[in-house]
Amino acid sequence: FGGGGGDGSTEITAGTAPGFPPFEMKQDGELVGFDIDLLEAVIDETDYTLAGWEEYEFKSLIPALTNENIDVVAAGMTINDERDQTIDFTDPYYSSNQAIVVREDGDFAPSSLSDLAGRPIGAQKGTTGETTVQDELISPGNLDESNYNSYGNYVLAVEDLQNGNIDAVVIDEPVAQTFAAQRPVTIAFTYETGENFGFGVRDGDDEFTQALNDGLSTVRDGSTYQDLTNKWFGQQ
Amino acid sequence: MSDPLLALDDVYKSYGEEQVLSGVSFEMDAGDVDVVIGPSGSGKSTMLRCVNRLTEIDSGDIYLDGDCVTDADTDVNELRKQVGMVFQDFNLFAHLTALGNVTLGLRKVRGMDKATAQEQGYEHLEQVGLSDQADSYPAELSGGQKQRVGIARALAMDPKLLLFDEPTSALDPELVGEVVDVMRDLAAEGITMLVVSHEMGFARSAASDIIFLDDGRIVEHGPPEQLFQNPQAARTGEFLSRLETAHEEE
Amino acid sequence: MSDPLLALDDVYKSYGEEQVLSGVSFEMDAGDVDVVIGPSGSGKSTMLRCVNRLTEIDSGDIYLDGDCVTDADTDVNELRKQVGMVFQDFNLFAHLTALGNVTLGLRKVRGMDKATAQEQGYEHLEQVGLSDQADSYPAELSGGQKQRVGIARALAMDPKLLLFDEPTSALDPELVGEVVDVMRDLAAEGITMLVVSHEMGFARSAASDIIFLDDGRIVEHGPPEQLFQNPQAARTGEFLSRLETAHEEE
Amino acid sequence: MPPLPLQSDWAFVIENLDLLLVGTGVTVALTAASILLGFLLGFPAGAVEVYGRGPLKRAVETAGVVLRGTPLLVIIILLFFGLSVSSSAFVTATIALGLRSAAYQSQIFRGALQSVDEGQLEAARAIGMGRFQAIRSVVVPQALRRSVPGFQNEFTIVLKDTSIAIVIGLGELLTVGQNLYQGGQSTAALEIFLTVSLIYFVLTFVTNRSLDRLDDHFSIPGGERA
Amino acid sequence: MGTQESTTAGRTLRARAAGLTDQPLTLLTVAGFWTWLVVRWTNDFLLDGALIDRNTSFFPTAPFEAAASTLGGLAASLGPVGFPVGWVAGFFEFLAASIPYLPQLATGVWATILLTVLGIALGFVIAVPLSVARVYGGTLTRSVALGYTELFRGTPLLAQLFVLYFATPLTTIIRELPAVGTGFIPAQAFWVAVIAFMLNSAAYQSEYIRSALNSVPEGQLTAARAIGLSKVDGIRHVVLPQGLRYAIPGWSNELVYLIKYSSLASFITVRELFERTDAIASETYRYTELFVLAGLLYLALVLSASLLMEYVEDRVAIPGLGTTSR
């Protein structure tokens, strides 16, 4: 496998968690999405070559990275302190907030987190959405723990929202917009977290991190970044 | 005279190709003890099982106390309450004590309450000399004791007729006596019994009639003295003589 | 004269508290056929099993052809090649044909190649009159045929001595004859055999000596005529008379 | 009632049948590899439980109890994220399924070895075979035949439990199915899962019938059916 | 298919576990496990955290941490021969690391037990008629029962859970039922899991019971009919009481299976032991400690079940009926 450590070997393996449109998802058996295209473009700018993609559940990505199953994570992963203790991040490549998604035809129209109190809500396991629910709702005692459902994947969460098993899903904004476009769900409000997505790399893999950062700024400086944004977020 | 207690009239039964009973007819009165003998496979068990309809006959009629019991509309469970059966290999209910075996029918078929059933059950165990084993499970009883429980179970339903299918042939020789003694007592009490058995001692001393069945037909039917001393058919004599030698050796 | 082929010298064996063999001594010469009789539990099987060390003795010695075989350093597998054994319940290898049963030892123990082993195997099946059943599996054979395969299997190893433990007692009466006939043939061919059996016909006609074992001791040992006509010990006479009545009935 | 995701979308399933078949291939390969590993470890383990003694036997027994008492899900996760035995999801899943299967197969073989009549071993010893050889040439061939039904059960259990490898993202049948309806192109969840279930059903059915055949083929004429 | 055989395998399998349960150490462990659970649950659910805060463990971590570091130092100073001490140190480290998570896992264990017990009990209610239909039914009932069994045994439990939860209106229906998801009554996902386990386990249980019914001698029903019991009554009063006793070993095996497979309910968001473990692990990344700990808790549950079934078997044992475990 890829020894991203940089000692001569330049093959690296990337990991992601499909089911997070438009960042990453499976279409016709192919892994596609903004993260996929972006990372590939970034790596093209470096001396490394991409050996391939591995797919995991989102919460498994960090263990997979630390266990050297993969060398880089591109999965719409928010840079935060908890994660930063375990892994390193590249420079941010996308800024996002958390959206609170509800059923389109439902009568539940919350406008702030406190409106969610006492309602069954969901998020994806191991995501910022989950942290938000934990920190802003459960810990202050606004939400009973039994009212929170945690899913392996956003699609299951949105599925359950449509089924009526939960009343709201806390989810990254761009993803929420995709779902709102495709499904009978709508964004009730956005919770400003000012969070940034970064590519996850192993702690201490500094050379590789640096290469990715350089590649990223090259891509941002050129037209590629804008092209990709238009391609994946353009149709909103 | 009144009706016979049991009458078989031209009973036929076959399994597939094989004709097992071919026109069996006989009658027995209340209080009679008839012993059925015959070679293996001659249809003795089948005949017995036809009487309480554990096996259905192909044609002919069977009457119990004047009623035709082989009608399609006869309630077989009702019939079986009136006809007790004792099996060769006991078939005691393995999960119930001796008393439980005897009372199950009283409670679930006759609908008695538990206390009354147990009281009656004890009496019947007493009748076969087993009241002290009431709480033993079948596996804890000897063969002879098992069979006596089997008899008590059948008696408990207060049947008009008791059927015995080789009640002693699964027993060790030294245990046969106790079961035969119980059967002899029942005979003396005037209970009507139809017994498949080759216990010649019992047949001689307790039977009203002996029925010799061969190949699904009654070859000879008469009181024991006549059959033993002066068999009419050659086949009977032959069978009896083989029986004698086999049993003398015990 | 040369050494005896088999000699037991003051053999003792106990299972826990129970003394099963208490000072058993006897000798037999090459070509002898000794028949061991005795009540159930008297130690007959144990004695036989001690000879090929399926059971280890507590004290005493056993000599085969002059060699002490109960030494700790005797190779038991070597010993067992020289002492064949025929079991009461056959113990044929269920997954092998008759021929496979006979040749397994030849191939895996004697290290013969397949063709030679099969050739020899056929001969031994021939010897017990079963060459036409070479490809049958044990489950496809009658009891008598099974036992004859068992004998052929033992013969195939070309042993100096053949042990038989009640070779006919698991057989239906009508099948005993064929096995006894084979054993009689072997005796006539001069094969040395130590046979636990209550087949008195065989003992009378084929035995060199009869050994009467009771409660782990040899009570009497002598030629059949002497033992049958004029038993020395009261116990022997008693046992023989019970044996006679039991077997006459068959 | 809110709308249910029950729009019939069989066309989508049929379009993606090739993907499902690839997943089926992974499932079959994973089953085969795991059963093989389970056999290679489980058979000796069973033999040790019957014929072994001392610490080896106790170690094997304890390992068996632990493996049989722990959910496969826990074993897989532990091996993958905890102990990181391998970076390949396929290898990890094979080890997890294989180890657990070995624990069960050892019991199947133990039972089968014990069910071979003691007289068989004795007869083999009586013609001069050593203990090991007697076990190998006489007891084992019979025990293997008797273990076929237990083996058959085990086979279907492993086949179905390969679906649990979804937790480590292995692209087996169920994962492929899940990815299909999460791809954003269709919400044909019911159709996909019914199809996936049908494929599993066909697989178990075919496996069972083939093993029946195998059983017939190796059964000893006239003897008890294994 | 070798159902008879699988029952035997089940029997021997459980006898294995029973062999372990003979050891006093195991008994002690299981007793300790249950004491902890009961005290924990009483505190958390009934006393509302009166004894100790819900999220605080009963056990302090400090002594274990201290022991671990002392022993670790010792092991290091011993050099290459220090490895046994190193293991002990590792064990204490493990204890220190896992203790803080115990309260949350205890809640998960509660859900796991509830799920298993309900699944197997409700499954049993379906399994009995299914197996009776298989043995005594007519062509139609027999094939319906067979079809049911083959269907549920032929597809993965995971797929069944997915279908029931995400692809059927089951959740909607259950959600509308009164009281679901209020107070101590779990929400719909739990009940969907119970239904899945019930349906799945019924198929397996019916196989065990079927082969047990087949092992009741035919003469038993004949004798029952001969005293005038109807067929149904004969099955009810004579065949089933015996057959179910024969079925206990295989059935216990199914209980053990269900305990373990209940972890799959985490896929549909049921917060049982595995889900709890997984959730904590994905926050803390302490996969090894947490999953070893979860494995041990499952093992304790499985051993408890074996012990319990052994006791049940002893209690209902009747001389001469079925296999007594000793």
Ligand SMILES: Nc1ncnc2c1ncn2[C@@H]1O[C@H](COP(=O)(O)OP(=O)(O)OP(=O)(O)O)[C@@H](O)[C@H]1O
């Ligand atoms: N259920 C059955 N199905 C097919 N054939 C049967 C059945 N029951 C009995 N038979 C056949 O009917 C014939 C008579 O059997 P039956 O049991 O009545 O004889 P029997 O006189 O009682 O013999 P035995 O002395 O051996 O008990 C036998 O040939 C038997 O094989």
Ligand SMILES: Nc1ncnc2c1ncn2[C@@H]1O[C@H](COP(=O)(O)OP(=O)(O)OP(=O)(O)O)[C@@H](O)[C@H]1O
């Ligand atoms: N492996 C064993 N362990 C304990 N006791 C044994 C063993 N084998 C035999 N015995 C006991 O040794 C005594 C002699 O047994 P043995 O089988 O030699 O008698 P036998 O003369 O062959 O009897 P039978 O005619 O019944 O075969 C018996 O009391 C038996 O219970």
Ligand SMILES: [Mg+2]
């Ligand atoms: Mg009969």
Ligand SMILES: [Mg+2]
């Ligand atoms: Mg003997």
